[in-house]
Amino acid sequence: MVEAHGPDLLEPIVLLATAVVAVPLAKRLGLGSVIGYIAAGIAIGPSLLGLIHAPKRVASFAELGVVLLLFLIGLELNLGRLWAMRRDILGLGTLQVLVSGALLMIYPLLVADAPWKTSLVAGLGLALSSTAIVMQILEERREVESGHGRTAFAVLLMQDLAIVPLLALVAFLSPLPGDEGGPLWADILLALAAVAVVILAGRFLLNPLFGLLARAGAREIMTAAALLVVLGAGWLVALAGLSMAAGAFLAGLLLAESSYRHQLEADIEPFRGLLLGLFFLSVGMSVDLHVVWANLWLLAGGVVSLTVVKTAATYGLARFFGHAHGSAVRSALLLAQGGEFGFVLYSAAAAAGVMAPEAASALVALVTLSMLLTPVVIRLAPLLAPAPPKVEPVEDFSDARGSVLLIGFGRVGQLVAQVLLRAGIRLTILDNDVEMVEAAARFGARVHYGDGRRLDVLRAAGAERARLIVVCTDQKEVTDHILVLLKKAFPDVPLVVRSFDRRHSLELMAQGVPEMRETFLSALAMGELALTGLGWPAEAAAALASEVRARDSSRLEAQRLGQEYSGDTYQVRPEPLEPPTAAAERQAG
Numbered sequence: 001m002v003e004a005h006g007p008d009l010l011e012p013i014v015l016l017a018t019a020v021v022a023v024p025l026a027k028r029l030g031l032g033s034v035i036g037y038i039a040a041g042i043a044i045g046p047s048l049l050g051l052i053h054a055p056k057r058v059a060s061f062a063e064l065g066v067v068l069l070l071f072l073i074g075l076e077l078n079l080g081r082l083w084a085m086r087r088d089i090l091g092l093g094t095l096q097v098l099v100s101g102a103l104l105m106i107y108p109l110l111v112a113d114a115p116w117k118t119s120l121v122a123g124l125g126l127a128l129s130s131t132a133i134v135m136q137i138l139e140e141r142r143e144v145e146s147g148h149g150r151t152a153f154a155v156l157l158m159q160d161l162a163i164v165p166l167l168a169l170v171a172f173l174s175p176l177p178g179d180e181g182g183p184l185w186a187d188i189l190l191a192l193a194a195v196a197v198v199i200l201a202g203r204f205l206l207n208p209l210f211g212l213l214a215r216a217g218a219r220e221i222m223t224a225a226a227l228l229v230v231l232g233a234g235w236l237v238a239l240a241g242l243s244m245a246a247g248a249f250l251a252g253l254l255l256a257e258s259s260y261r262h263q264l265e266a267d268i269e270p271f272r273g274l275l276l277g278l279f280f281l282s283v284g285m286s287v288d289l290h291v292v293w294a295n296l297w298l299l300a301g302g303v304v305s306l307t308v309v310k311t312a313a314t315y316g317l318a319r320f321f322g323h324a325h326g327s328a329v330r331s332a333l334l335l336a337q338g339g340e341f342g343f344v345l346y347s348a349a350a351a352a353g354v355m356a357p358e359a360a361s362a363l364v365a366l367v368t369l370s371m372l373l374t375p376v377v378i379r380l381a382p383l384l385a386p387a388p389p390k391v392e393p394v395e396d397f398s399d400a401r402g403s404v405l406l407i408g409f410g411r412v413g414q415l416v417a418q419v420l421l422r423a424g425i426r427l428t429i430l431d432n433d434v435e436m437v438e439a440a441a442r443f444g445a446r447v448h449y450g451d452g453r454r455l456d457v458l459r460a461a462g463a464e465r466a467r468l469i470v471v472c473t474d475q476k477e478v479t480d481h482i483l484v485l486l487k488k489a490f491p492d493v494p495l496v497v498r499s500f501d502r503r504h505s506l507e508l509m510a511q512g513v514p515e516m517r518e519t520f521l522s523a524l525a526m527g528e529l530a531l532t533g534l535g536w537p538a539e540a541a542a543a544l545a546s547e548v549r550a551r552d553s554s555r556l557e558a559q560r561l562g563q564e565y566s567g568d569t570y571q572v573r574p575e576p577l578e579p580p581t582a583a584a585e586r587q588a589g
Contacts, residue, residue, distance in 0.1 A: 041284020
């Protein structure tokens with residue numbers, strides 16, 4: 001029999017295997033990764049399969065995922081942006097905690113017949129939302145920088161800071177004798193001192209430290225230093241009574257303007273993703289299904305009350321602070337769940353005798369269930385705040401009298417139009433992007449709305465009488481479709497077509513269509529600019545760019561004649577015009 005040596009790897013293997021199976025499955029079902037993690041945690045936790053017997057041990061380590069998340073959020077901000085958000089952070093965030101807490105304490109007070117101290121702590125704890133879940137959902141939907149994303153983040157930041165006075169409130173309400181600690185002013189001074197140390201270190205020590213490590217050239221040490229900064233800042237601030245997440249956020253905020261910001265982000269991101277997933281697993285594992293079953297109807301009513309009351313309160317306050325209806329609805333639904341700091345608050349309340357352990361367990365189950373339902377609740381946003389219907393502009397070509405028809409008014413079409421308009425040529429411009437049509441109108445340009453892939457639209461836009469048609473659409477398939485229509489319906493009208501790469505240019509040349517690769521001249525100009533940046537005379541750089549252009553044109557013509565043509569596709573291999581060794585020898589000579 002083989003004796004096992006080394007650490008017990010069963011728990012890590014179970015956690016990783018569960019995540020690998022559950023998260024892709026949940027995403028395939030359209031539920032999102034958060035539900036996948038939490039549901040998987042419930043399955044492997046002590047209440048169901050029992051594969052993990054100590055979820056608290058996992059949770060204490062997994063909370064580092066939230067710490068790293070806050071650090072990365074701080075890196076994306078800066079003090080200027082934070083100051084610009086001060087109204088939502090201090091005003092909306094503070095009122096959201098107080099108003100939601102006051103309303104939510106009514107349910108345990110009246111329905112569950114809980115003591116007022118228990119109800120107060122329960123309500124204030126439920127007023128806190130989950131930073132981890134909300135930010136994960138916003139990142140997955142790419143809505144972090146949206147209006148409701150910024151509003152939700154501002155409120156979450158204030159909630160994270162509110163855990164400190166809430167824990168102080170628990171200590172004040174506690175009937176148990178114990179160490180009263182120092183005076184309040186001493187605690188405040190200690191917290192301010194810890195914050196000051198983090199700020200001074202961030203301003204004067206971190207950049208020189210990372211510069212020294214970067215010059216050493218050891219990549220793994222840079223990663224270790226990044227983790228040291230995050231955990232060190234969090235630990236120092238936690239010693240002063242604040243949350244580790246707040247310290248990590250402050251460290252990230254101070255490094256937001258650092259030249260090493262992107263390196264830090266790249267080093268931390270893998271750890272953040274893994275630990276945050278582990279945190280969601282631990283949330284699922286903390287669910288006591290026996291408590292849930294014993295209080296099923298009470299918890300169901302609590303989840304509904306929590307979602308409705310918190311959404312209504314946050315929505316009303318957001319509207320009071322001037323946010324639009326759609327943004328207020330979406331931010332309110334994002335913040336409708338309980339948060340991870342509720343676990344901390346209820347554990348402290350149970351230990352201090354403010355609430356019974358059974359009540360704390362029920363509240364933890366309530367918070368977890370609300371977290372689990374968050375992705376479902378967010379899907380109500382289109383029903384409560386439907387997007388305004390897109391008004392399609394009318395296809396009106398009554399004033400289409402241009403001698404040149406330009407199809408596609410994107411980044412290429414706009415520049416082509418500038419040249420032609422400067423030459424005094426009258427244009428008929430056609431595009432099917434509503435936003436582009438409206439933007440052009442704001443700048444005084446007339447762009448006709450219409451789809452160039454429709455023959456009736458091309459006829460109405462005057463393709464038959466045009467002296468030239470320029471096709472500048474930004475998708476190869478669309479361009480080819482338009483080209484087929486034009487050559488069939490208007491064979492006598494000259495064409496100029498935007499091509500997308502060398503292969504597309506060859507295909508167009510085979511049809512006798514004048515073309516221009518969209519990046520060709522800009523790439524030559526950039527090469528010329530690079531030479532002048534290296535000290536070459538401007539005339540020499542321009543001459544060399546012209547030589548490359550001529551040689552490329554010769555090769556393109558050779559390829560057009562069939563040297564690299566197979567069937568109906570051009571087999572183009574990227575190759576240098578001149579072998580690198582020959583270029584080096586010529587430069588040395």
